[in-house]
Amino acid sequence: MTETERDLDAMLAAARARRDDLPDGLAARILADAATVQAAQTAGSERRLPTRGPGFWAQLRGALGGWPGLGGLATACAAGVWIGLAPPDFLPDPVTLVYQDEADLDVMGGASLSEFLSEDG
Template sequence: MSDDMSDLDRMLHAARAGRDDLPEALAQRMLADAAGVQASLARPAARPAAVAQDAWRGLLAALGGWRGMGGLATACAAGVWIGVAPPEFLPDPAQLVLGLESETETLGFYDLADFISEEG
């Protein structure tokens, strides 16, 4: 086992000591290939229509993407629903806008006194 380790140590030492440099021709071919790939990835100049589209995409991103737009649509639908059919504890917006007065019956002072004075 120690013989195998010494062989391994010798091989690793030889690998560390030897330096294999990249051949110059291979380096030139690699650089030429990289330049060709970079040239193919170059984007053309932006068109005005693309700028307008980017503005909409920027607005969509500012609102949180499609999830944010979904939440905004849900909030809008809930607001319309509450405006059309408000719950009992909210005033009716149609009555407020049109100036309609709703009549409510309240207990007068004497009626309330009679109600309280009755024994059970």
């Protein structure tokens, strides 16, 4: 067994032996809440248990107008991506705005893709 393995074994043994205690009063509050819930269930649910509200995604869906709103948002997103990748003639091409010089657009050195794919070795 190497020194590193002995050090690791010692650290793991120390971690197993360590007990993390709950903060003061937390265990008492947890047990009091559990007793309240048990009493409510035993008494025939006279006291209403707290219910969880809608989750994040349900709230977001509601804020955007439900499923029709999400469908419209997805359609607008797809149209934006399409217009960005293949702009109409009356809109400037974003690639030409970034690369002003025609030489910058030639990333393959004047060769076509078929030449690269057909090359042997």
